[in-house]
Structure formats: structure tokens, C-alpha cells
Amino acid sequence: MMPLRKRHPGARSARTISRQADRILEEARARERDYESKGLRSVTISRDALIRELTHAIEHSPFLTQIGWGPAARGSTFPLDFGIMNPDPWPYSEANLGLCVYWGVGTGIGSAGESLQVADEAIGIFAVELGTLNSSASPYIIDASHVLPATLAPGASRIEMSYLLYEVNSFDACMVLKRGTLSMGIT
Numbered sequence: 001m002m003p004l005r006k007r008h009p010g011a012r013s014a015r016t017i018s019r020q021a022d023r024i025l026e027e028a029r030a031r032e033r034d035y036e037s038k039g040l041r042s043v044t045i046s047r048d049a050l051i052r053e054l055t056h057a058i059e060h061s062p063f064l065t066q067i068g069w070g071p072a073a074r075g076s077t078f079p080l081d082f083g084i085m086n087p088d089p090w091p092y093s094e095a096n097l098g099l100c101v102y103w104g105v106g107t108g109i110g111s112a113g114e115s116l117q118v119a120d121e122a123i124g125i126f127a128v129e130l131g132t133l134n135s136s137a138s139p140y141i142i143d144a145s146h147v148l149p150a151t152l153a154p155g156a157s158r159i160e161m162s163y164l165l166y167e168v169n170s171f172d173a174c175m176v177l178k179r180g181t182l183s184m185g186i187t
Contacts, residue, residue, distance in 0.1 A: 014055075020137060021050045027138065028066050028083065035068045040079060042068040043182075054087055062086040062097065064165055064178050065139040072159065072186040075150040082128070083139035084165070092133045098166050098174065099128040101144055105153060107162040108181030115162055115179075122149040152186070159186045 028044045035042045044066045045053070053063045066083035082099065086092055102119035109115070119125055128144040153159050165178040 017051060017054050021047055021054060024050060024065060024085070024138060031066065031068065031083075031141075038070075040068055040070045042066060044083075053085065056087070061088050062092060062133060062165075062177070064180075067163075067180075067182070069161070069182065069184075072148060072161070072184050074148050074152050074186065076148060077145055078148050078161075080144040080146070080161075082142045082144055082163070082165075084130070084133060084142055085139040086133040086135055089135050091135070092130070094127075094130055094168075096168050097130060097133065098168050099130060099142070099144070099163065101126045101128060101146070101161065101163050103148070103152060103159055103161050105156055105159060107160040108183070112164060112176050112179055115181075116164075119162075120153050120159075122152040148186075157185060158183060160184075 025044070025047060032042050032044065045064065050065065053061065063085055064082055065085050068079075068081050070079035072078055080101065084099070102116065102125045103123050104118045104120040106118050107115045110118075116125060123146070126144070126146055128142060130142060131140075133140050160181045160183050162181040163179070164176060167175045167177060169175065
């Protein structure tokens with residue numbers, strides 16, 4: 001007879017996590033269809049990556065599940081939102097979590113610091129208001145829409161919109177949880 005394996009008291013079964021991942025992805029697909037009906041685009045985390053994040057197989061959380069965005073036109077509002085998941089048993093807010101967006105040519109190359117240094121001055125670094133993210137079985141959808149000034153990257157027909165999700169540390173360097181860049185045409 002094989003001995004029974006003891007589970008950590010707060011651990012969830014692989015089946016429970018798999019069902020949660022499938023539900024999150026089903027909601028994300030519904031948002032994708034809504035985005036498409038409005039002429040917007042989106043990217044969604046893969047199922048494997050989502051399961052790794054939900055099982056804390058990597059060392060940090062919260063994490064991004066989806067990004068939706070619209071056309072980039074100077075002088076108008078750029079529709080943008082992020083799906084952020086907090087699987088931890090404690091809340092996050094601007095005191096311990098940050099999300100920022102910045103624009104420029106070449107923002108996706110180099111380190112995070114180098115990337116931030118080339119942010120276009122017309123917008124600078126846009127801090128996204130997060131509110132309070134409590135532990136949740138579903139992602140929070142955070143609106144990060146903002147106006148693109150007419151002076152943004154004059155003469156450029158393509159531009160990068162970059163984002164950083166990071167843990168805030170008052171006495172040390174912040175830890176980058178997720179960094180990404182979307183390259184797009186701008187009118």
C-alpha cells in the first residue's frame with residue numbers, strides 16, 4: 001500500500017486550478033470578441049502560462065492575463081486596458097504595486113531603465129491607477145486609456161507602447177513582474 005501524500009493546507013488541486021484557468025480564459029475570449037466588435041485588438045495569456053501563474057510555479061504575482069487596445073491616433077484617446085490577476089491572499093494597491101505605460105521609438109529595447117529613459121516627453125511615463133486589488137478568482141480589468149498628444153513622436157509612422165508591471169519597494173529597487181512592448185502604426 002502506497003502512503004498518502006500530504007498536501008499543503010492552502011494548496012488547491014490541479015483539477016481546481018485547471019477549471020479556474022479555463023473559466024478565466026473563457027471570460028478573456030468573451031472580452032476578445034467584444035474588443036473585435038469595437039475594432040480593438042487584444043492579446044491573452046496562454047493556458048500553460050496561466051496555470052503556472054495560478055500554481056505559483058514562478059516566484060511572483062500578481063500577473064497580467066490580457067491587454068486590449070485600440071488605434072493610436074495623435075490628439076485622441078487611446079483605448080487601453082489590462083487584465084490583472086491577484087492570486088495572493090493579501091491586497092495590492094499603488095502602495096505596493098505599480099503599472100505604467102510609456103510611448104516612444106525604441107522603448108522595447110534595452111533594460112527597463114534604458115527603456116524608460118527613451119519615453120517620449122509628450123506623454124512621459126503614465127502611471128495607471130490600480131485601486132485595490134484583493135485576492136480574486138478572476139482578473140481585475142484596469143482601464144488605462146489616455147490621450148495621445150498631437151506632439152507625440154512627430155514624423156514617426158510607427159511607435160512602441162511599452163508597459164511595466166512592478167512591485168514597489170520603498171527602500172530598494174522595484175521588482176519588474178512583467179514588461180512588454182506593442183509596436184503599432186500611429187496617425
